[in-house]
Structure formats: C-alpha cells, structure tokens
Amino acid sequence: xxxxxxxxxxxxxxxxxxxxxxxxxxxxxxxxxxxxxxxxxxxxxxxxxxxxxxxxxxxxxxxxxxxxxxxxxxxxxxxxxxxxxxxxxxxxxxxxxxxxxxxxxxxxxxxxxxxxxxxxxxxxxxxxxxxxxxxxxxxxxxxx
Amino acid sequence: xxxxxxxxxxxxxxxxxxxxxxxxxxxxxxxxxxxxxxxxxxxxxxxxxxxxxxxxxxxxxxxxxxxxxxxxxxxxxxxxxxxxxxxxxxxxxxxxxxxxxxxxxxxxxxxxxxxxxxxxxxxxxxxxxxxxxxxxxxxxxxxxxxxxxxxxxxxxxxxxxxxxxxxxxxxxxxxxxxxxxxxxxxxxxxxxxxxxxxxxxxxxxxxxxxxxxxxxxxxxxxxxxxxxxxxxxxxxxxxxxxxxxxxxxxxxxxxxxxxxxxxxxxxxxxxxxxxxxxxxxxxxxxxxxxxxxxxxxxxxxxxxxxxxxxxxxxxxxxxxxxxxxxxxxxxxxxxxxxxxxxxxxxxxxxxxxxxxxxxxxxxxxxxxxxxxxxxxxxxxxxxxxxxxxxxxxxxxxxxxxxxxxxxxxxxxxxxxxxxxxxxxxxxxxxxxxxxxxxxxxxxxxxxxxxxxxxxxxxxxxxxxxxxxxxxxxxxxxxxxxxxxxxxxxxxxxxxxxxxxxxxxxxxxxxxxxxxxxxxxxxxxxxxxxxxxxxxxxxxxxxxxxxxxxxxxxxxxxxxxxxxxxxxxxxxxxxxxxxxxxxxxxxxxxxxxxxxxxxxxxxxxxxxxxxxxxxxxxxxxxxxxxxxxxxxxxxxxxxxxxxxxxxxxxxxxxxxxxxxxxx
Amino acid sequence: xxxxxxxxxxxxxxxxxxxxxxxxxxxxxxxxxxxxxxxxxxxxxxxxxxxxxxxxxxxxxxxxxxxxxxxxxxxxxxxxxxxxxxxxxxxxxxxxxxxxxxxxxxxxxxxxxxxxxxxxxxxxxxxxxxxxxxxxxxxxxxxxxxxxxxxxxxxxxxxxxxxxxxxxxxxxxxxxxxxxxxxxx
Numbered sequence: 001x002x003x004x005x006x007x008x009x010x011x012x013x014x015x016x017x018x019x020x021x022x023x024x025x026x027x028x029x030x031x032x033x034x035x036x037x038x039x040x041x042x043x044x045x046x047x048x049x050x051x052x053x054x055x056x057x058x059x060x061x062x063x064x065x066x067x068x069x070x071x072x073x074x075x076x077x078x079x080x081x082x083x084x085x086x087x088x089x090x091x092x093x094x095x096x097x098x099x100x101x102x103x104x105x106x107x108x109x110x111x112x113x114x115x116x117x118x119x120x121x122x123x124x125x126x127x128x129x130x131x132x133x134x135x136x137x138x139x140x141x142x143x144x
Numbered sequence: 145x146x147x148x149x150x151x152x153x154x155x156x157x158x159x160x161x162x163x164x165x166x167x168x169x170x171x172x173x174x175x176x177x178x179x180x181x182x183x184x185x186x187x188x189x190x191x192x193x194x195x196x197x198x199x200x201x202x203x204x205x206x207x208x209x210x211x212x213x214x215x216x217x218x219x220x221x222x223x224x225x226x227x228x229x230x231x232x233x234x235x236x237x238x239x240x241x242x243x244x245x246x247x248x249x250x251x252x253x254x255x256x257x258x259x260x261x262x263x264x265x266x267x268x269x270x271x272x273x274x275x276x277x278x279x280x281x282x283x284x285x286x287x288x289x290x291x292x293x294x295x296x297x298x299x300x301x302x303x304x305x306x307x308x309x310x311x312x313x314x315x316x317x318x319x320x321x322x323x324x325x326x327x328x329x330x331x332x333x334x335x336x337x338x339x340x341x342x343x344x345x346x347x348x349x350x351x352x353x354x355x356x357x358x359x360x361x362x363x364x365x366x367x368x369x370x371x372x373x374x375x376x377x378x379x380x381x382x383x384x385x386x387x388x389x390x391x392x393x394x395x396x397x398x399x400x401x402x403x404x405x406x407x408x409x410x411x412x413x414x415x416x417x418x419x420x421x422x423x424x425x426x427x428x429x430x431x432x433x434x435x436x437x438x439x440x441x442x443x444x445x446x447x448x449x450x451x452x453x454x455x456x457x458x459x460x461x462x463x464x465x466x467x468x469x470x471x472x473x474x475x476x477x478x479x480x481x482x483x484x485x486x487x488x489x490x491x492x493x494x495x496x497x498x499x500x501x502x503x504x505x506x507x508x509x510x511x512x513x514x515x516x517x518x519x520x521x522x523x524x525x526x527x528x529x530x531x532x533x534x535x536x537x538x539x540x541x542x543x544x545x546x547x548x549x550x551x552x553x554x555x556x557x558x559x560x561x562x563x564x565x566x567x568x569x570x571x572x573x574x575x576x577x578x579x580x581x582x583x584x585x586x587x588x589x590x591x592x593x594x595x596x597x598x599x600x601x602x603x604x605x606x607x608x609x610x611x612x613x614x615x616x617x618x619x620x621x622x623x624x625x626x627x628x629x630x631x632x633x634x635x636x637x638x639x640x641x642x643x644x645x646x647x648x649x650x651x652x653x654x655x656x657x658x659x660x661x662x663x664x665x666x667x668x669x670x671x672x673x674x675x676x677x678x679x680x681x682x683x684x685x686x687x688x689x690x691x692x693x694x695x696x697x698x699x700x701x702x703x704x705x706x707x708x709x710x711x712x713x714x715x716x717x718x719x720x721x722x723x724x725x726x727x728x729x730x731x732x733x734x735x736x737x738x739x740x741x742x743x744x745x746x747x748x749x750x751x752x753x754x755x756x757x758x759x760x761x762x763x764x765x766x767x768x769x770x771x772x773x774x775x776x777x778x779x780x781x782x783x784x785x786x787x788x789x790x791x792x793x794x795x796x797x798x799x800x801x802x803x804x805x806x
Numbered sequence: 807x808x809x810x811x812x813x814x815x816x817x818x819x820x821x822x823x824x825x826x827x828x829x830x831x832x833x834x835x836x837x838x839x840x841x842x843x844x845x846x847x848x849x850x851x852x853x854x855x856x857x858x859x860x861x862x863x864x865x866x867x868x869x870x871x872x873x874x875x876x877x878x879x880x881x882x883x884x885x886x887x888x889x890x891x892x893x894x895x896x897x898x899x900x901x902x903x904x905x906x907x908x909x910x911x912x913x914x915x916x917x918x919x920x921x922x923x924x925x926x927x928x929x930x931x932x933x934x935x936x937x938x939x940x941x942x943x944x945x946x947x948x949x950x951x952x953x954x955x956x957x958x959x960x961x962x963x964x965x966x967x968x969x970x971x972x973x974x975x976x977x978x979x980x981x982x983x984x985x986x987x988x989x990x991x
Contacts, residue, residue: 026663030531030532031530031532033528033530035838035944035945036944036945039384039386039387039530040384041530041531043379044377044379044381044384046378046745046746046754048909049935049944052934052935052936052939053939056936056939075841076841076842076845077841077842077939077940077941077942078838078841078942078944079526079838079839079840079841079942080525080526080527080528080841081526081527081528081838081841082528083527083528083530084528084529084530084531084532084533085530085532085533085536086527086528086529086533091519091523091525091527092515092519092527094511094515095511095512095515095519095527095529095533096533096537098507098508098511099504099507099508099511099537099541100537100540102504102507102508103501103504103540103541106500106501106503106504107497107500109500110496110497110500113496114486114488114493114496115488117414117485117486117487117492117493118485118486118487118488120485417813421816424816425816428820435827439831441827441830441831441833441835442830442835452831452832455831456831459824459827459828459831462824462827463824466820467817467820467821467824470816470817470820471817473813473816473817474813474814474816474817477813478810478813514823514826516835517826517827517830517833517835518826520830520833520835521826521829521830521833524839526835526838526839
C-alpha cells in the first residue's frame, strides 16, 4: 500500500481539459483537509500547501489513479487526519454508528412513550380530565 | 482613569452578584419578600455597574488608549470608528465582558418585568442568574482582565484582524450572545421550578417568551455569522461544520426543541420533566460552546488565543453549573407528574417526535464535534470530522423531522385521525409528488440529494400555506369571515407558520445553491472571457484603490448575458498594514434570488490573476429563510398572551369560541 | 424506582463528557503525528543548493546508521531559533545531520547558511516541495529521525528544543526505541 510514484512536477495552473477530471478532482478537494489552515478543505483554501496538494491530486488523476487511490496516496503521507470524511474502521465505528443508534433508540423511546400515554388514555375515560383541565386553566388565567 | 473606573465597577458588580445570588434565595425559602425585593434592585444595580465597565472599555477603544493591554493588542489608531467599537468584543476579554453585560441585562429584565410572577419564583430566578454572573465575573476579573495596563505605553496598537473588520461581524457576536445568554433565563426558571417542585402551564407561559426571544436572537446571530462567511471569506461557503459553528448550532437545536416542548407543557400540562431537562441543556450547550471557543480544545478557525488556565476555570465552572443542575434534576424531576394524555396521532405525539429527532441531531453534532478529542484521549489517534460526515448523518435525521413538521400544525391536540388530516393535505401531497417528479426528470442522473431537498422544501412550504388557509377557512366561509379570522388569528400561530415556511425556504435555498452551483477557477489576463453558465465574465484588468487602512488591487469584470452587459463587478484583493494581512473582498451581484460571485486572488508571476467566479442559484433563499424564521419568532413573541400582565380574558374566550386557541 | 433511573442518564453522560473535556485540555490538537513512522522513506534524489555542497538522495538515508533530517528554509523564522541546536549537535562526529531545503531559493539558502553556519552533511534542494509532501511535511521546520535502513523513526513538528532533543531524538539516534518497518519498499 505504499507505492511512491515517480517524482513529477505539476505546475499550479495546469489546465485539465476533461470535464470529468475537473469534476472528480473537485469532489476529492472537498474531502481533503487543508493541513495548514486547521479547519477547511483544500477546495476552500488558497494556502500554498493546499494549492500544491490540489495540483498533485489533479496530476494523480491524470495518471490514472482512482479516487480512492488518490485518497490513499495522501493518507500514506499525512494519515487519516487529512480526510474530512473519516474512513469507517475500528476507531471510527462509534462515530459512524452512534448517530443511527441514537436515532433508532430515540424513535423507539418515543413510540413507547406515545403508546403508553395512549394506553392510559384508553383505560381512563377522557371527559372528566377535560373538565378538570379546563378548571385548572381558568384558575391560572384568573391568577393573572 | 477610565480603565480604573471600569475595573472598580467590575469588582463592585462581583460583590453585588454575590449578594444577589444569596439573599433572594434565602428570601424565597423563608418567604421573606423584602429579601426578594432586594434581589430585584441588586439585579438592576448589577446591570448599571457592568454597563459602566463596558462603556469604559468602549471609551478606551475609541480614544485608542494603548496603555491598556487589551486595546493595544486589538486596536489601532487608524481603524475606522465602527471597528474600534466592534473591536471591543472582537477578542476574548472584551467579548466576555459583553457576555456578562448581556447576562446582567437579562437578569435585570426578569427583575423588572416580574410583577405578575410569584415572588418566590422571581427570587430564585434572580439568584440563579446572579450565581452564573458571579462565575463569569471571577473569570473576567482574575483571569481575563480587559482593563490591565502595560508600561511603557506603546505608540500604536497591533490592530484587529482585517477579516473581523466588517459590519456583519460587528453585529454577529452581540446577537449570538443575546441568544446564548437568553437561554440562561430558561435555565434559571428550570432550576427555580426544580427547587420549588412545581411546573405548570403558568410556568411554561412565563418561560416561553424568554426562550423564544433567545431563540430569535440566536437565529439572527448564526445567520449573520453565516452571511459574513459567505461574502467575506472569499469562496462563497456559508457553513463549514467548524467546531465553533457547531457550538452555536447545538444550543439552537436544543432551543428549538425547548420552544416546542414548552408549548406542550403550556397547553397540555405534560412532558414536564423533559421540558425542564431541555431548559437546562439549552444553556448548558451555550456554556459548552463558550468552553470550546475559549479553551482552544479543538481545532477551529474561530478560536481565541487559548490559555489553559481559562480552560481549566471554565471547565470547573461548567462542572459546577451543569453538573449541579443535572444532579438537582436527577433528584427532583421524578416528582414532576405530567397529566395530559394523548393518542398516537395527535399534536403532542408529533411534538414528542420533533423533540426526539432534534435531540438526535444535537447528539450527532456533539459526537462529530468532540470525536477527534475523544479518540485522541483514548488512543492518541487523530482524525478529522468534516462536512461529509455531518451531511451523511444529519440528513437522515432531519428528513423525518421535516416530514412531520409539514403536517404537524394541522394535527389537533389530544387525538386526531390521520386519514382526516391527510385528506385535508391531499393537495400538498400532490404538489410535493409532482415537484419531486419534475426535479427527478430535470436533473436526470443528477444529485439525488437535490431531489430529496426539493421534495422536503416543497412539502414544508405547501404544508405551511395549507395550514394557514385551513385556519382562516378560505372559500369555506365568506370572505368577510375569513378576513376576520386573519385579524383574530393568534400571532403565536401565525409566527409558527411563518417560521416553518422559513425552514422550507431555507432548505430550498441550501439544496439549489449547493446542487446547482457553477464554479470556475482560473488564471486570467486582461481581455480574457470566462463563461459561467449563461453568463460571460470579461476581465478588463486591475487598478489600485486605497481604503482607510488598506491598499487594494481592484479587478474589473464586465458581465454579459448574451450580448447585454448586465453589470460591472469589482472584486478586490486588499492588503492591510496593521496587522499585515491580505484578504479578498468578493464582488457579489444578486440576480434572480441567486448571486453572481467574483473573487480576485493574488497576482501570478506571469502577470495573470487567479480568479474564482461563481453562479450561486437561489442562495438568497437561504438568508430569506433565516430571516423568516427569526421574523416568525418575533411575531409569535408579540402574541398578546405573552405580554407582561394578564391577557385580556375576553379576547381569549372569543378566540376559543372561534376555535383558534385549540 | 425503575422509572427514576432514566433521570440519572443526563448526569452520567455529562460526567463522561467532562472527563473527556478535562483530558482534552491537556492534549495538543494541532500536533499531528507523522503517518510515516514505521514506514520506509520515499525514493528521491534532490540536487544540492550549490555546486560546492552535496545533494541528498534516499540512498544517503540507508547507510546503516541513524540520521537526522531537518526540513528548513531561509524564509522560515522559527528555523533560526532551532539552528544553534543543530550547530551544537554537528560538533559531535557521531551524529549525521542532513537537511531538506524546503521551497527555497538556493542562493538565499546559501547566504543563510553562511550567516548562521552549516551543520548539515548534505542538503537536498526541494524547490517545488514535492519531496517534502512525500515526507508528509506540512510546515517548516520539521525534523525526522531515520534509522540506517531508511525507516522513519520519529518526527518533530516545529521548533526543536533541547528537551525534545535529549528525550526523544538522541536515544533514537543511538538505536533505542526502535520501530521496525513493516513493509519493504
């Protein structure tokens, strides 16, 4: 997994003729962290290093690297830190799974609660409560 | 002298806060109302003292007194007056003083507008408010003194970061803090209610306007920050899921949940302990945000210069405040019994779903924000959690929320039948399906998220309109009657409808602007033409221009549509001198709710200029949506029933017979 | 009672959170460990900054003896702060220090070295910064320890201090705390 390519220089404003190439590199730019500016993607940054990595990404794509090859190339050098979309692995399992677990549990709890409220309601006739509440509300309003 | 007066006032305020925290609390438990009255006066005196301190600092900034460390570090004599003033809160110490000022302002407001509240409750609320203020004053006086002097006096200041020299950012922090700190009132009311052991409809009715006001301010604050990023940072991004942005977004999400659950407490006397928890959490997240911003614990573009001492202090403060209140919650909340019962298809049930989804969304944002830290703490491994993660997890949670949101205002309280509601909604469902199909057809093989976004926004907007029409019974009763209904339509309901429609428009703006944005990045020389969609940008060269404290290279673009010149755009590349920094000033031309957006980058060695040109369709729906949300909130706030004092009973009765207060 | 248990959940979650926040205060989020530790160095061949000096290539880092590689530039202010440390180190004949001159004008680099002294046995001029990227460099100065087989042992980001030098770097130059490279080139 550690294949260094031949050292080539890609000039900063090398033009990419194919639209597909442009589109692919834009997509990758959005997922690569600008290392020197703390919290931006290289897409959004005009820092020197970000520009250089952009030109490297374009160069790699032109050489026939797949999108994930390009990502691996950068991860080999800078670690997972460089990816704004953390890969799914053991240490990020919680990150990716918890939101959906929480969502699932929340919906489950919600349904349980709602059904419980409904069950008590079915067991109790509704009318007296209505009056009771009306009185309570009136009392509150009188308090003002 | 001014600095010393400010310093002195802060210390006096600290003493007042201490007594305000203790005496009314005793008064409330001993039912000695004179002590509560003392608290009310103390709250007002505290506000005056902190206001004086704040004005002193502002004065020091205006006269550029560089013998004060804070002024020297963050100001410069050649800075325009507006930014001298806004520079007061453009740094850690000054913004903390602003925070304390707003806290005192809210405290004094509760004290002044509380004639109709039970005195014990007022006493406790004022006391808790002062306790929070006390903690922040300690931080301010001992760890972040804005009035510290330096000797010898430097000749000139080091200046304010030019990115912050902007009207948008001048008003962003005050609004944000009005929101953050506004939640302290809900927090204090919640703690007071836990101590008193009583939460009822009246309680919810007192809390709701404060929460609503805070929520509106926070909405404006976040939008201002976002808008500022859009036009100032130079690539037209408006939300980056940066930890500090998340720190303001989380209280907003919880605040939104709180607003809705408080309605349930008010109308149906249930969901009490849950609402109390939300009231505690909304402010806790505000405090957490403060901690994140000021401790430098996370990588962020926004952090103030970090200082471990402050970080430790705020963390300890956080543990005492949040930990203490959650402990109290654990102890007292089980005693809060809610009454109202409801069936699975009812307004209550939909609001329960709303709350749980908003909480899940908050949990996700929190997890994403803190995960790099948690992983680093556990294994030392470093990861970045960026926008792709949030987009991937947030959308699945928000989608059902928006679906419920579109239909919920039409579901009646207690019990309702879905078929009845759906039958009134058939036209919305139809419109939504058609809109979805049309988008699918137009963007064949295009981004699937765009289709989803359009479906959701159309659903929400049409749902809000249908809700409004239904309530005024347009075409079902005479026009005269419909008109009367509009007049008597409770403002809280109108506000809600507008805010919901605002969310729909916001989603529409986000979807269209991100899915169909056109972007061209290139180097140009004079005479070059670049095509962006239907527009042609012709680069006419540059000229030098001079601002109050910067020099700029101004680019000239003639923008054509077809053969017609529609606008000349002049983006600038500004070089500031104090401090030395280069910023880009984008040129933005609004067109059909979208924006043409041009950025001039640096000059290349071969005499070309790097430029970025964009067309951002429907981007202005984003700001419009945010504006409508805040506007809806304010309209709702102006509802008679939240006016201080008694709502006119007859008015309520009349509307009840009309079926408007259901 | 079972009902009351759910009211404990918020405070439990908050306690966990505050523990992590507490630990977090003492972490350094801005320091990113090198992804290259325990990996072999990239292949490269960099020209010298002047004809009188030696260039640097990957084979120089595989001569069987641990070496230091310092990434520096004449335009980098902090590099000047750590420079005396390298000067002092270079007096020890046991220690080999190489350098990568990052995105620098060679004539500026020579002037800089004339002014502050040249502690480096070999200097590779990385004009376009590409080799630095292969080394995972994201700022200057950075300092690497590489064992005699071309395996990256350690990386220090930003200005080197005496303390770091004695605690982390000198032991590694003596072959201690050795990390084996898993993959062959």
